[in-house]
Structures are given as structure tokens and as C-alpha cells.
Amino acid sequence: MLFRHECKKILRSAAFIVYCILSLLFFFTNYFSDCTGKEDVGRDGLVAVEDHDLIMEGALNSLMEDYNSNKYICYPYGYYKAVRLKGSKRDKIREYLKEITGTDEKGFEELLDKGEAYYEGYSAEAQYGYHDIPVKENFSYDRFREIMGDVDDMLGGGSVYRPDNLMYSFSLVPMSEEQIQAEQDGFYKEDRITRGLARLFCDYTGIILAILPVFVAAWLTAADKKRRMEELVYTRKTSSVKLVFTRYAALLCTMFVPVFAEMVVALLEALSVYKGESMDMLAFFKLPTVWLLPNLMFTTALGVLLTEIFSSAFAILTQTVVWFYSVMIGFGQLAGRIGRFTLVCRHNTPMERNVFLESRNNFIFSRIFWTVVSLLIMLLAAVVYNAERGGRFNGIRLFGKDSIFRRKA
Amino acid sequence: MASGCLARIVYSDVKHNFLPHYAAAVGVLAVSPLVFGLTELSGRLAAQPLEIIPLLTGIILFTPILAPEQNECILETVRAKKMSRHIVTGLRILCSAVLLAVLTGALGGYMRYNECSVTLKMCLGAFAGAFAIGALGFSAAAVTDNPVIGYMVSLMYFMMNLFMHRELGKFCLMSMTYGIKGCKPVAAATGAFLIAAAMIYRRIAKNER
Numbered sequence: 173m174l175f176r177h178e179c180k181k182i183l184r185s186a187a188f189i190v191y192c193i194l195s196l197l198f199f200f201t202n203y204f205s206d207c208t209g210k211e212d213v214g215r216d217g218l219v220a221v222e223d224h225d226l227i228m229e230g231a232l233n234s235l236m237e238d239y240n241s242n243k244y245i246c247y248p249y250g251y252y253k254a255v256r257l258k259g260s261k262r263d264k265i266r267e268y269l270k271e272i273t274g275t276d277e278k279g280f281e282e283l284l285d286k287g288e289a290y291y292e293g294y295s296a297e298a299q300y301g302y303h304d305i306p307v308k309e310n311f312s313y314d315r316f317r318e319i320m321g322d323v324d325d326m327l328g329g330g331s332v333y334r335p336d337n338l339m340y341s342f343s344l345v346p347m348s349e350e351q352i353q354a355e356q357d358g359f360y361k362e363d364r365i366t367r368g369l370a371r372l373f374c375d376y377t378g379i380i381l382a383i384l385p386v387f388v389a390a391w392l393t394a395a396d397k398k399r400r401m402e403e404l405v406y407t408r409k410t411s412s413v414k415l416v417f418t419r420y421a422a423l424l425c426t427m428f429v430p431v432f433a434e435m436v437v438a439l440l441e442a443l444s445v446y447k448g449e450s451m452d453m454l455a456f457f458k459l460p461t462v463w464l465l466p467n468l469m470f471t472t473a474l475g476v477l478l479t480e481i482f483s484s485a486f487a488i489l490t491q492t493v494v495w496f497y498s499v500m501i502g503f504g505q506l507a508g509r510i511g512r513f514t515l516v517c518r519h520n521t522p523m524e525r526n527v528f529l530e531s532r533n534n535f536i537f538s539r540i541f542w543t544v545v546s547l548l549i550m551l552l553a554a555v556v557y558n559a560e561r562g563g564r565f566n567g568i569r570l571f572g573k574d575s576i577f578r579r580k581a
Numbered sequence: 582m583a584s585g586c587l588a589r590i591v592y593s594d595v596k597h598n599f600l601p602h603y604a605a606a607v608g609v610l611a612v613s614p615l616v617f618g619l620t621e622l623s624g625r626l627a628a629q630p631l632e633i634i635p636l637l638t639g640i641i642l643f644t645p646i647l648a649p650e651q652n653e654c655i656l657e658t659v660r661a662k663k664m665s666r667h668i669v670t671g672l673r674i675l676c677s678a679v680l681l682a683v684l685t686g687a688l689g690g691y692m693r694y695n696e697c698s699v700t701l702k703m704c705l706g707a708f709a710g711a712f713a714i715g716a717l718g719f720s721a722a723a724v725t726d727n728p729v730i731g732y733m734v735s736l737m738y739f740m741m742n743l744f745m746h747r748e749l750g751k752f753c754l755m756s757m758t759y760g761i762k763g764c765k766p767v768a769a770a771t772g773a774f775l776i777a778a779a780m781i782y783r784r785i786a787k788n789e790r
Contacts, residue, residue: 198737398653485645488736
């Protein structure tokens with residue numbers, strides 16, 4: 173009864189209607205228009221190989237160039253940042269370069285002089301490119317990765333030297349005919365088309381589900397206060413846990429409706445584009461549910477809790493920061509960007525099945541992790557709600573009791 | 582006398598309602614060097630932070646303009662006053678626009694000081710885009726009488742600018758970053774139209790005086 177009532181309330185709200193419109197708009201302009209039936213093999217026909225010699229030589233020459241110009245290009249939050257190092261950090265990079273090349277001070281200076289001058293854009297400042305600086309014989313790859321990790325840390329992250337990124341930055345080679353065939357076989361035979369497409373669908377929808385639900389959650393949580401209904405609700409017999417979790421369930425169910433509709437449209441589109449091919453008819457329902465539900469659960473739960481404690485504006489601001497961090501960090505890598513604590517998993521291609529499978533364990537862990545975190549957040553929200561109901565807590569008022577950040581819509 | 586009254590309204594509004602929003606807008610500007618590189622940038626690389634940061638400040642400054650009256654107690658007090666709500670709203674819009682211009686100018690100045698190729702024209706373009714997205718948030722909040730929807734629509738439009746700028750055509754607010762010409766006048770005109778339309782809508786449909 174309560175669940176049905178809450179669902180009705182959400183379905184009739186302007187916030188939910190706008191949520192549906194924006195969700196469908198994002199789906200049609202991204203996934204729907206991308207799924208054309210002309211899936212390429214990814215990375216412009218290049219494949220990353222774990223060739224240690226290639227990686228070490230490429231990274232060393234790149235680091236020599238960056239060290240010489242003292243300009244390291246990084247993308248810590250997906251955006252261009254030129255880092256210049258000073259003092260001890262610059263000296264440390266020099267020491268690392270000497271260690272990798274196996275040279276002493278004099279030898280290293282000679283290596284530095286081998287750079288070929290070139291000019292970038294209209295700049296009058298010469299840059300020096302390095303192409304054939306050799307790595308010290310039998311230099312351990314583990315030590316090399318360790319050094320690169322430290323270099324990336326000194327640069328503030330997001331550089332080409334990030335250990336996880338080394339292979340994709342310095343060891344891309346053209347795909348052979350066999351590899352292209354294997355990639356296509358993976359898509360048509362092993363993934364049976366829809367499993368690959370479902371991953372692309374989840375990639376796009378996951379981005380939107382990490383931000384949009386917070387608006388509906390914040391609106392519903394603040395609605396009682398705005399309509400001065402809180403006293404009426406507080407005096408009901410229903411327990412706080414039941415009330416909070418029923419509302420949460422209602423939010424999840426209603427907000428999953430447009431996602432489900434998109435899954436059906438995506439399946440119909442796949443059936444139309446890949447007519448006559450063998451497909452897994454349930455793929456669009458299985459993987460997206462496991463992939464996307466934790467995103468929806470976490471975003472909604474955080475929205476409910478922060479609106480309950482602070483205000484809807486604070487909840488929206490916080491979730492925007494979380495979203496920006498989750499989506500933008502490691503922006504360059506769009507396939508298999510799945511860590512153990514990644515909220516927005518990225519795999520922006522229906523291909524590269526193996527890359528996704530390599531991150532399978534991380535994927536499963538992250539989905540369970542965010543589901544558990546969401547439930548814990550909701551439990552906390554129920555405790556806060558109960559304290560408010562009993563008059564023991566009245567929210568936290570940022571910037572004074574008269575500020576716009578007090579607890580209201 | 583009238584100007585003194587208007588000054589008191591602005592002072593009281595800023596102190597009680599908008600100071601956190603203004604602080605948040607300044608905060609976004611202050612943390613931007615952590616996210617973006619703002620030194621020695623040229624061309625499109627310089628345009629990227631110059632367009633993105635004001636877009637966020639535009640959302641923060643314009644969307645909550647009608648939020649104080651969401652509180653029924655404040656709404657009843659405002660209704661009882663002789664002063665038209667449209668004048669108060671107009672003053673709030675003006676304050677937000679001035680602050681947005683100052684912040685955009687400060688960002689442009691900072692970038693130029695750090696040897697980025699930023700021009701006055703680029704700053705005006707960035708302001709036009711930020712004004713347009715702020716006006717979008719304001720109008721969505723005004724029509725639905727719900728600031729949450731204002732944030733929702735404007736933030737989604739921001740995301741669309743990040744991910745699907747090609748589809749937006751002349752309505753792309755990051756046109757300097759993507760090299761699309763003729764978008765900024767459209768943005769400025771759309772912003773002014775949205776604000777005017779929202780105010781007229783509230784006057785006619787909601788009978789707001």
C-alpha cells in the first residue's frame with residue numbers, strides 16, 4: 173500500500189518526468205545512434221601488447237623528452253594539464269633516468285645532447301625529441317614499473333607513465349589479420365552480438381545513472397518538508413526503517429522503468445540491425461541489471477541521506493563532484509576501465525571482449541561493493557530520519573539557521 | 582530613497598540567501614587550477630577551461646534565484662510586501678550576472694597572466710555561454726517552481742556539451758573548444774529570451790506580482 177502510494181507520487185512528479193525525458197534523450201543521442209551495425213575492431217585497428225622492451229624503450233624516450241623540456245603533459249581529471257617540476261622532484265627524475273639508462277652523470281649529459289630539436293606550433297622555444305635511447309641491458313621490468321609509478325605520483329597522476337596505462341601508451345601495434353578475425357569472432361560468436369552491445373549500452377547508461385537519480389531522490393526526500401507534511405508522516409505508526417526503505421524501493425523501481433524501456437528498445441534495434449544473426453536474447457536484461465543497478469542504488473541513497481541531513485542543493489552538489497570524479501578520472505581509457513572501487517565502469521565499445529574479461533573480477537567486486545555501500549547509506553538515512561522523527565535531530569544547517577542551505581527543497 | 586531601498590533588498594538577499602551560492606561559485610573558480618592546467622595554453626586548449634569553469638559558475642549563480650521563496654513562510658512574507666517580486670528577481674539576476682562577469686574576467690585575467698592566449702573576445706564568449714546555461718536552469722526552475730529541476734536540466738545540458746557537442750549545433754556552449762563558429766551570439770540571445778520568457782510565464786500563468 174505504502175509502496176504503491178510512493179510509486180504513484182514519484183511517477184506524477186515533474187522531477188521524474190524530466191528524469192525520463194533526459195534519460196531517453198541521452199540514450200537516443202548516444203547509444204542508439206552509435207549502434208549502426210558497422211562495429212570496428214577498436215583502437216583504430218591497433219592492439220596493445222605486453223611487450224616489455226617496446227614499453228620500456230617508448231616510455232624512456234618520452235620521459236627523456238619531457239625531462240629535457242621540463243614539461244609533462246597529464247590528464248589527471250580528463251583535462252590537459254602541463255606539469256613543470258622543480259627542485260628535488262626534477263633531480264629524482266634525473267636519477268631515475270640515469271638508473272634506467274645505466275649511465276653516470278657525464279654519460280647522461282651526453283645522452284641528453286642526442287635530442288633532435290623541433291618546434292611546436294608557433295613557439296620559439298625548441299623541444300628535443302628522443303627516439304633511440306636504449307634501456308640498460310637486463311633492466312628489470314618490475315623495477316621499471318615501480319619507477320614509472322613514482323614518476324606518475326610526482327606528476328599528480330593522469331600521465332602516460334601510469335603503470336596501468338604503459339601498455340596502451342607505448343605498446344600499440346597494428347592488428348594482424350588473425351587478430352582482427354579473432355576480435356570479430358568474439359563479437360559474433362562468443363558474445364553473440366547482444367552481449368557486446370549490452371556492454372556499450374551499460375557504458376553510456378552508467379554515466380547518466382551516476383548523476384540523474386540524485387535529483388529525483390532529493391526532490392522526494394525534501395517534498396514532505398516543502399509541503400509541510402512531515403508532522404503528519406511523523407505521527408504514523410509505520411516504523412522509520414520501513415518508511416525509508418519503502419521509499420527507497422519505490423525510487424529504485426520507478427527510476428529503473430525508463431532504463432528497462434531503453435533495454436527493450438536496444439534489443440529491438442539490435443534485432444533490426446543484425447537481422448538473421450544468432451543472438452543472446454536475454455543479454456540486454458542480464459548484464460545491464462547487474463552493471464547499472466548499483467549505480468542507481470548508490471546515487472539514490474546518497475541523495476536521500478544528504479538531503480535528510482543537509483539539503484537537496486548540498487546533495488546535488490556532492491553527487492556532481494562524485495560524478496565528475498568517477499567519470500573524468502582516467503578519461504583517456506574508455507575500454508576496460510574497471511577498478512575494484514570504480515562507480516562508473518567504462519567499456520565504450522561492443523568489441524574488446526578480452527579486455528573486459530580481464531577486469532571481470534574487479535567488475536564483480538565493484539558491483540557488490542557499491543550495492544553494500546548503498547544499503548549501509550540507507551540504513552544510516554533511516555537512523556537519521558528516526559532521530560528527526562523523535563525530535564532529537566533537526567538536520568545540519570550550513571551557513572547559519574537563516575541560510576538557503578537549511579533543510580528545505 | 583528608492584535606490585536605498587533596493588540596496589537594502591540586495592544586501593539582505595545576499596546575506597540571508599545567496600552568500601553560500603556566491604561562495605560556491607568562487608570555490609569552483611578557486612579549485613579549477615587543480616583540475617585544469619591554466620598556464621601556457623594556446624588556441625583550443627586555452628578555450629577549454631575558459632568555457633567549462635564559467636558554465637559551472639553560471640549554473641550555481643542563476644538556478645537558485647527563485648529558491649528562497651520555496652520556503653512557504655518566506656513566500657507568505659514576500660506576498661504581503663508592496664514591492665513587486667519581479668523587481669526582486671531582476672535584482673538577483675543582475676547581481677548574479679555581475680558576479681559571473683567578474684569571475685569570468687578574473688579567470689581570463691589569471692590565464693593571460695600565466696601566458697595563455699586568452700583574449701577579451703574569448704572572455705565575452707565564455708560569459709555568453711555561462712549566462713545561457715544559467716538562464717536555462719533559472720527558467721526550468723521558474724516554470725516547474727522547483728530549483729531541483731533547474732539544476733537537473735542545466736547540469737544535463739552541461740553534460741550534453743561535454744559528450745555530444747556535435748548534435749547541439751549552434752546551441753553548443755563550448756563552441757570555442759570545438760571550433761564551431763557563430764554560437765556565442767545565439768547563446769547570449771537564448772539566455773536573455775529564456776529569462777524574459779520565464780518571468781512572463783510566472784506573471785501570466787502563476788499570477789505573480
